[in-house]
Every structure is written in C-alpha cells, then in structure tokens.
Amino acid sequence: MRAAALAFPLAILAVAGGCKAAQESAAAGETATCDGVPPVKMAGRVTDAADILTAEEEARLSDRLARYEQRTKHQMVIATVPDLHGARVDNFGTCLGNRWGIGRKDQDDGVVILVAPNERQMRIATGSGMEQMLTDEEALAVVRQMTPRFGDRDYAGGLSAGIDAIAAQTGDPQ
Template identity: 70%
Template sequence: MALTGRVTDAATILNDAEEDGLSKRLARYEARIQHQMAIVTVPDLHGVSVEDFATCSGNRWGIGRAAHDDGILILVAPTERQIRVATGSGIENLLPDEKAKAAIDAMTPRFKRRDYAGGLSAGVEAIAAQTGDPQ
C-alpha cells in the first residue's frame, strides 16, 4: 500500500468531503507546529499486530521530519477493530503512550457508532491539544 497524502483511506470508511476536511486540519497542524501527522486506514492487517503495522508503515513512509523523528501516524483497521497512534521518538516526550491512548479513547465511542470521520477528528484534536496546537 502506498501513502497517498495526509489521509490515506484504503479501508474506504470516509467520503471525499470527510477526507478533505481531515487533510486540511492535518495541514494546518503541520504548518503551525511543524510535526507531521498522517491518518491511514487499512482493510486488514494481514496477520500483523497493529503496533508493528503502524510502526513499520510510519518508518517506511517517512512520516515526520527525518532530523527530528517527530511523525505521528493514526492507523485504523476497522474490520479488525484496531486503532494505533504511532509516534517517532522525537515526539514521545509531548505524546507519550498514555496521551496517545487518550486520543484513542476519544475516537472509540464514535467508531462504535461507525462515525469514523468524527472519531478521527476527535483523535486529531486530542493529539493536537497534547502537542501544542489546541483549536
């Protein structure tokens, strides 16, 4: 799978307007804070753990500034009901595991209602607030 932009919806859970809105929010986040955040949805994990899939994907795609290792990847595998927020080591001080889990907790209730755009938006806003870009 190839990364196609700030939002790559391979699981086709977002409509065009939702994808565009999320992409614009991620662009504003990057412009203000400099950290790059991407959202990727996948139809399945191919038997790989969500943690490994997210970390390997983020590394392969080079999310974040290379010199700072400050990328953030939100990975959603809706069929397997798995979510992961993977971070580069350069942003772990701002977004440690417990704060990444809080972002996942913000997404989960909406995902249970199949409101994927609302859940992703809530997750992005939770991460933004933790990393210095409340909106």
C-alpha cells in the first residue's frame, strides 16, 4: 500500500506530504515495518476505534462503501484510531491495509482512509493496483476536499466527501 498524508494542526488541516519518501525508501531497499503499529481489530467497512462517528453515520458510510465495492470490485475501508502509538501515519495506514487484507489479493486494489483525530493526522493508503487510478496527487486532492469538514469536526461529512471523490476518480461516479 502507498499513501497520501495529511496532518492537521489545531482546527485547520494542512498537507504534510505524499508518499514520495516511502517510494524512495522502498527503492533504496528499505521496507515499511509494522513495528510499533498496534493491532487494531477490524470491525467492518468502518472501524471507528476513535469513536468520532455515531452509529447512524457509521451505517451510512458502510453502506456507501459496500455500494462502491459492489460496483467496482475495489475494496475501501475507513479506520479511525485514538492515537498512532508513536508510529508514523504512513506506516500505520499501510500496515492496517496489509494486516486486514484490504483489496483483492490478485489485484492489490484496496484503499484505507485512516484518521487519527487526537493527533490531527490522516492518510489515504492504496494498494499498488490502484496507483494508476488514484495517484498521489489525486489522493492529496481528495484529502484537501476532506479537510474543511474535519476542521469543523464534521468527520462523517469529510469521510463521505472523501469516499465520493475517490469513487469518482476510480470508476464509480455513483
């Protein structure tokens, strides 16, 4: 999985960087390690460990993700965590995607939207099979669409906007 990142200081979200550093590390023979990334139990298409969504919001988002998967065959999930336990947000998102087996194994076409609201960071991590459909620049554009709502603590609205933008970019305009 590769990822586009966002850190949001105070109430405003700002881009912290894309995945170029991760790609350069991989090219240099370094691999992402999941050391320090705690196990997070997947609860479904929406895993809200940070408890920032209501049950109704989770259900709405989960339904949207199910429709996306039905139409495109690409799997997308949302994970919120209360903290990153000192791990880098890019590693955390990639590790969740790999541990949970997001996307079809033969296609590596999964997407993980990770939000750590207490640390004001987020990540869109994608499998290598999505790289042509959702480039780093496009993922960052999605993040920028989500940030105003996150800044207003409208996490469900930001996540919904993110899902819709990713869906439109990857072949499911709804």
